[in-house]
Amino acid sequence: MCIDPAVLAEIIELERQTGEPLLADVARHYSSNGRNQLAALRDTIAGGSCNDIAKTAHALRSSSATTGAAAVAAACAAIEFAALDGNIAEAQARLPDVATAFDAACAALDCILKEINR
Amino acid sequence: MNHEGRTTPLVLVADDDPILLKLATSALTANGYHVVSAPDGRQALELYHHIYPDAVVVDLIMPEMDGLAVCRAIRALPGGDVVPVLMMTAHDDRTSIESAFAAGATQFICKPVPWPVLGHHLRYMLRTRDAFTALKRSETENRLLSGQLEGLLDAVDDAVIIHNADTTIAWANRAASAIFSAGGSLRPGEPCPLATQQGDDCAVATSFATGTAVRREYTCADGTREIRTYPVADDTGTVTAVIEFVADITDKLAHQAETIRAGQLAALGELAAGVAHEINNPINGIINYAQLLVNRLDGNTREKEIAARIISEGDRVAGIVRGLLSFARERQEGRLPSLLADIVADSLALTEAQMRKDGIAIGIDLPPDLPRVVCDPQQIQQVVLNVLSNARYALNRRYVAGEAGKALAVGGETVERGGKRYVRLVVHDQGTGIRAADIDKVMNPFFTTKGGEGTGLGLSISRNIVENHGGRLRVQSVEGDHTRVTIDLPAELS
Secondary structure (H helix, E strand, O other), rough: OOHHHHHHHHHHHHHHOOOOHHHHHHHHHHHHHHHHOOOOHHHHHHOOOOOHHHHHHHHHHHHHHHOOHHHHHHHHHHHHHHHHHHOHHHHHHHHHHHHHHHHHHHHHHHHHHHHHHH | OOOOOOOOOOOEEEEEHHHHHHHHHHHHHHHHEEEEOOOOHHHHHHHHHHOOOEEEEOOOOOOOHHHHHHHHHHHOOOHHOOOEEEEEOOOHHHHHHHHHHHHHEEEEEEEOHHHHHHHHHHHHHHHHHHHHHHHHHHHHHHHHHHHHHHHHHHOOOEEEEOOOOOOOEEEEEHHHHHHOOOOOOOOOOHHHHHHHHHHHHOOHHHHHOOOOEEEEEEOOOOEEEEEEEEEOOOOOOEEEEEEEEEEEOOHHHHHHHHHHHHHHHHHHHHHHHHHHHHHHHHHHHHHHHHHHHHHHHOOHHHHHHHHHHHHHHHHHHHHHHHHHHHHHOOOOOEEEEHHHHHHHHHHHHHHHHHHHOOOEEEEEOOOOOOOOEEEHHHHHHHHHHHHHHHHHHHHHHHOOOOOOEEEEEEEEEEEEEEEEEEEEEEEOOOEEEEEEOOOOOOOOOOOOOHHHHHHHHHHHHHHHHHOOOOOOOEEEEEOOOOOEEEEEEEEOOO
């Protein structure tokens, strides 16, 4: 599964406690904001500094971890560490992994939301 | 500074991820916290200054100012050292964790954050903060209380020393330092100098060994001290400390001795009064009969001369009896206007015979116009007798009977001091004198230059009597030459 079930369970538990539609908010926000973060990552790898690449990768890594998109978080971590090591080529090579994992995570979140709304 | 009295804890959450801020706010609100959020470190710190949160949850990596800088800034603020700071991050490597704690983080948590337990994390940290704050407050109060107690004990004249189980000093008051450390201070951990003075019979050691209170007296160069020690035991009965009180009881003992002496004198006086009364009647008869003989005998016959001598000796006996009666008379509460010449005459009547036997020449020079003094005549007579007795002792040690120079002079004059008139009595003897090293001690209780023959109380008591009359007693001496005792008593106001 593209979304960590443990993280998902904790968000659902929190939703139960608060009565707020948290999961839907998280999914919608991640899909839209995550896509912006991915675009920004792509741009910085194309022409930014190693430090900028590491920061941008870390931001997407952090929101992915919070959302439970573990594969995206892992791919972003690889880019972050490569950038911190000054290895832009490695960062560039890992970018497709991030995009693929991100699309899969968004699709999974979409399915979950549809299931919940049914 | 925290806002004490706030019923709901206020938490400041800082993260650049809006999803995290929303989830953290929901999780903490559901657990009963008020939450204020900030999208970066700089804004978080600005908010901190306004709201003084009870706890801070901060992301490690943020734009503008990262979590480490925020944490350091909070720790540097007044009261910021006790605010719990929970640091969150997607980094779970050892370096990041160590950096967080080095910056002052209270706790560290990795993303994804386990939302249901975030509230418990904060509750635990706040409880720890409260316990720590209470401990600090208690420590401050204890320090204050301890300071007040030390202040109270420092105000006491007696020495107070608290001893550790190894009998070293745990604490000593100012008086203890003044007495036992020659103006320095007795420091914690040092051995107690008093224990050394007491040797094997140390009261503190005994209290530690027996667990009982101990009372001791010991005599040192400055006088006599009373030591009282009290053991302090823990719950198991083990003596963990001993409190020692040391009081100078030299004056108290002197007063006790004076009371005993006064009692003995009273008993002796009663006896003497009885004897004197019995002698008085027959001696008057003897004098009268002798006078009859003198009246009947003509010319300068041997018989007439003997009768005259009987009268003269009878008068002397009558004088001695008068002196005894005067000294033995019951003590009067009030003071009477008295002539020092009368008191001296009564005193000499009691000592003249001994002086004559010892071959001491007595010269009296008391002007008849000396003002009267308001005094207790018996007490002043006690002073004069004591001074005459000391002079006789010193003369007998220096001369054999009848030797030239074995002389005693009693004089009197009126002097003015500080705008007041005094009647001065001077007793000057040419005896052994007093060593220069001893002259300042002669009026200390129990100090004597007479070895086993003296109590060391005579001059001490005499000085007390004279000072109680508003007067002054001084002793001047040159060893091997003379001693001069001056007694000034306030003259009766005319």
